Amino acid sequence: MKKINYIIISVLFSLLFIVLYLSLGNEKIYNTQDLVGKKISEVEINLFQSNETFNTKELTNNEFTILNFWASWCGPCRKEHPNLVRLSKIKNLKLIGVNFKDEKDNARNFLRENGNPFDILAEDKNGKNSVNFGVYGIPETILIDSELKILKKYIGPLNIKDVNEIRKIVKK
Amino acid sequence: MKNILKALILFLLIFSESYGDENLSNKILKNLRCLVCQGQTVHDSNSDFALTIKSVVKDKIKEGNNEREIYTFLSEKYGDWILLNPPLKKNSFLLWFLPYLLFVLGVIFLFFLIKKPKIRL
Numbered sequence: 001m002k003k004i005n006y007i008i009i010s011v012l013f014s015l016l017f018i019v020l021y022l023s024l025g026n027e028k029i030y031n032t033q034d035l036v037g038k039k040i041s042e043v044e045i046n047l048f049q050s051n052e053t054f055n056t057k058e059l060t061n062n063e064f065t066i067l068n069f070w071a072s073w074c075g076p077c078r079k080e081h082p083n084l085v086r087l088s089k090i091k092n093l094k095l096i097g098v099n100f101k102d103e104k105d106n107a108r109n110f111l112r113e114n115g116n117p118f119d120i121l122a123e124d125k126n127g128k129n130s131v132n133f134g135v136y137g138i139p140e141t142i143l144i145d146s147e148l149k150i151l152k153k154y155i156g157p158l159n160i161k162d163v164n165e166i167r168k169i170v171k172k
Numbered sequence: 173m174k175n176i177l178k179a180l181i182l183f184l185l186i187f188s189e190s191y192g193d194e195n196l197s198n199k200i201l202k203n204l205r206c207l208v209c210q211g212q213t214v215h216d217s218n219s220d221f222a223l224t225i226k227s228v229v230k231d232k233i234k235e236g237n238n239e240r241e242i243y244t245f246l247s248e249k250y251g252d253w254i255l256l257n258p259p260l261k262k263n264s265f266l267l268w269f270l271p272y273l274l275f276v277l278g279v280i281f282l283f284f285l286i287k288k289p290k291i292r293l
Contacts, residue, residue: 005281005284126227128228131225136221
């Protein structure tokens, strides 16, 4: 009888230990790992300079595309901007900038001061369209291929290491 | 009198519909994790992200999407991490069944603990 009790207690404690030990390794913050390999939504996005829209389906014409969500009021966006300018020099990579919850005049001034690396400039006035891309803060950058598949998603400002990584991916 | 009655019925219909939408919206928002907050649901948070998700959920309900469709849409965009009630999958199997297993083991343990051996007189 006592033997059975000992076995049950040992099993319970072992299970508890395994669960607690495994959860130590779990990341408790949101990461985008689940999204890599998935296709981005085919949605209409408003263009910044006109009342027209463009469909993300059109991005299938590009070998690689970067979707960058930015705003003039966002400090880290200013920090990452030179890196976007660097990326704009890569031939088989198109840059789409989505101006996020911003004032048009401020956004224009931002690009005038820092340069405009974007092939297409779009806008998301209320931030709702960005939900289709799984954006939850800015800056965020999504690298996709011609099948609209997400190759990489960067949360936060792009640094030079990220630029080199993107260069490697698009060179393959 | 007839007109007043009609207006009243119309008012009640509109009110009950929007009340139903509001209830569904609250239920969904309480099951969504605010990704930029510390341990808060989207419903409880007033962060920029939460406000956008609240607005998107309202739009989706208006478009006629049901609860499950809205959860599917959001988990496709943000992963299962956004759901406070994660779906049963291979990697969440343990999470779902371990409490039941522990309960059964606990009951067996108690059974043997309480059951006293018969004492010969």
